[in-house]
Amino acid sequence: MNLSQKDWTKQLEEDNNSVVLDVRTQDEVNEGIIPNAIHIDIYRGQGFIHEIDQLDKSKNYYVYCKSGGRSAQACAIMNQLGFKNAYNLVGGITDWQGEVTFK
Numbered sequence: 001m002n003l004s005q006k007d008w009t010k011q012l013e014e015d016n017n018s019v020v021l022d023v024r025t026q027d028e029v030n031e032g033i034i035p036n037a038i039h040i041d042i043y044r045g046q047g048f049i050h051e052i053d054q055l056d057k058s059k060n061y062y063v064y065c066k067s068g069g070r071s072a073q074a075c076a077i078m079n080q081l082g083f084k085n086a087y088n089l090v091g092g093i094t095d096w097q098g099e100v101t102f103k
Contacts, residue, residue, distance in 0.1 A: 001088065003090060009098060020061075021062065021063045023065050023070050026041065032093070035101045040052060052074075053081050060085040060086075064096075066092045066094055068090045075088045
């Protein structure tokens with residue numbers, strides 16, 4: 001499901017069963033990441049699918065990339081794998097107004 005920055009942030013703040021998922025490349029992550037996000041690069045192909053499939057499907061996933069395209073793909077893959085709640089951040093980290101940390 002696609003959510004605007006405002007709705008994504010508001011829903012995330014109120015969700016005590018949430019996981020933030022960054023699906024960008026490592027080089028992009030090096031430029032900053034939303035705090036407490038886990039990183040699984042969607043460009044890893046089958047490796048990405050394998051890692052995603054290991055995650056707890058009962059949690060709610062807030063997924064983002066640079067602009068919202070790859071994260072929309074990731075949400076679709078997650079839905080196919082049986083995840084009920086995967087929320088795509090429209091506009092990605094490019095439009096992100098919140099905090100960013102560096103690993």
